[in-house]
Every structure is written in structure tokens, then in C-alpha cells.
Amino acid sequence: MKALIFAAGFGERMRPLTDHTPKPLLHAGGKMLIEWHLEKLAALGISDVVVNTSWLAEQFPLQLGDGSRWGLRLHFIHEGARPLETGGGMWNARHLLGDAPFFVVNGDVWSDFDFALLPREPAGDAHLVLVDNPPQHPRGDFALADDGHVRMAGDEKLTYSGIGVYRPGFLDGWRDCVGDADGADETPPRFRLLPLMKAAIARDAMTATHHHGRWTDVGTPERLAALDEELNSAP
Numbered sequence: 001m002k003a004l005i006f007a008a009g010f011g012e013r014m015r016p017l018t019d020h021t022p023k024p025l026l027h028a029g030g031k032m033l034i035e036w037h038l039e040k041l042a043a044l045g046i047s048d049v050v051v052n053t054s055w056l057a058e059q060f061p062l063q064l065g066d067g068s069r070w071g072l073r074l075h076f077i078h079e080g081a082r083p084l085e086t087g088g089g090m091w092n093a094r095h096l097l098g099d100a101p102f103f104v105v106n107g108d109v110w111s112d113f114d115f116a117l118l119p120r121e122p123a124g125d126a127h128l129v130l131v132d133n134p135p136q137h138p139r140g141d142f143a144l145a146d147d148g149h150v151r152m153a154g155d156e157k158l159t160y161s162g163i164g165v166y167r168p169g170f171l172d173g174w175r176d177c178v179g180d181a182d183g184a185d186e187t188p189p190r191f192r193l194l195p196l197m198k199a200a201i202a203r204d205a206m207t208a209t210h211h212h213g214r215w216t217d218v219g220t221p222e223r224l225a226a227l228d229e230e231l232n233s234a235p
Helices: 033-043 059-064 085-092 174-178 194-202 221-233
Strands: 002-006 048-053 073-078 102-106 109-111 126-131 142-144 157-166 206-211 215-217
Touching: 002 033, 002 085, 033 048, 033 102, 033 109, 048 059, 059 073, 085 174, 085 194, 109 157, 126 142, 142 206, 157 206, 174 194, 194 206, 215 221
Parallel strands: 002 048, 002 102, 048 073, 126 206
Antiparallel strands: 102 157, 109 215, 126 157, 142 157
16 A cells, blocks of 8 residues: 655745745654654555655655655655645656555644554545644534545534545546636646545545544644644653
């Protein structure tokens, strides 16, 4: 099984910390944010990890090497000066991810979620990890039905953590899903995952797990500092 780590964002809300360092390479608890993910993936026996890059892309191989220190093979895929968004990034990496389901994790989140709890074979086209809504995203993203399927509407919505397992077929029909969105006609295409998620939900092909533990979207210097303090003070 392989994995994709999204690491191509500009990190604009993290400036000035990201003026010279990509957000996934910032440190919390004595490790780079992306390093927490690499350790978890290696512990699962994952061998190949694709990392998409854009902003300050040259720093990733310099800081991470070839992945051998974690027992991994890292594949860096540069998207150019303008990131391809999550959907375009996944589409652009598909030739490296193969024909089997693959793990996906955002490079700028931290969680104590155990990756081993994710299904290697999702029931539908994707299986997400949902978390309680953080203060900066109080309305959430999706609802979770009692049968484990994801819904767009519900009494209590949860937030997508940026962690999940996807089948390659999730990308089928992407063009019809995104319509005439800005960037969809470029080569390679640039588009978000959300329209594809909505389409998968509509055909009842997306399930999820509700993680009740710790999770943070490290989107601001203040949240990074809080996470660093929390991790450094942990017993």
C-alpha cells in the first residue's frame, strides 16, 4: 500500500514562518510536522510515500532525503509555481500511487489518530477520518450516519481531518464533477477534491470514522506554538 502527503500549499496564514520554510517542514514537539506522518506510515509497513510540492519545493528532498531513515521510499512530485489543489494534486500523482487503495494525509495537520485503524480496503470509494469541529471551523464539513456512511446534511456535522484512504476509482469522472472550475482545463488540471467528495456521497460510496482524540490543523503560528508546547510538555 502507498501513501500521498499533500505538501504543496503556500502556507500564507503561517507567514512569516513560511517565508523560508514550507509549512509541513515546520517543527512541533522536536519533529517536522511531516515527520510525524512518515513515522506512522512506516510503522504500518508502508513502503512508498508520494509527497506533492510547490512552494520552496527544493527544501523537501534536502530535509527528508530519500526516506530511508524511516524505512521509506519518498517520491517528490513538483507541481510548479502554482499548486494543483487537492484534487489536481491527487490526479497528478496517480501514476505513482498505483491501482490499489492508498492513504492520504495533509502535511499540515497533527493528530494522535492511529493510522492502523484505517481500512486497507474501504467499503466505497473512500474512507475519511472526521473530527470534532475546531473553533476556526465551527460548522463542520460532513455528517456521519449511524451506518458509517458520510452525508452532506445532518443534525451534527463534523470536520474532515485531512486523513483518509482512497481508491483510484475515486478520481473517475472528475471532469464532470468539477465542471468549468478555474484551472480544470489546464495541463495538468487544477481542482479541489470537494466536488468529487460530494459526488461520492451522492452515490453512497464514502464512509468515515469519527476520531474523538487530539487533532489540529496547524494553520497559524499561534496554533503551531500551542501544539509545540503541548507535545513538549507531554509525559
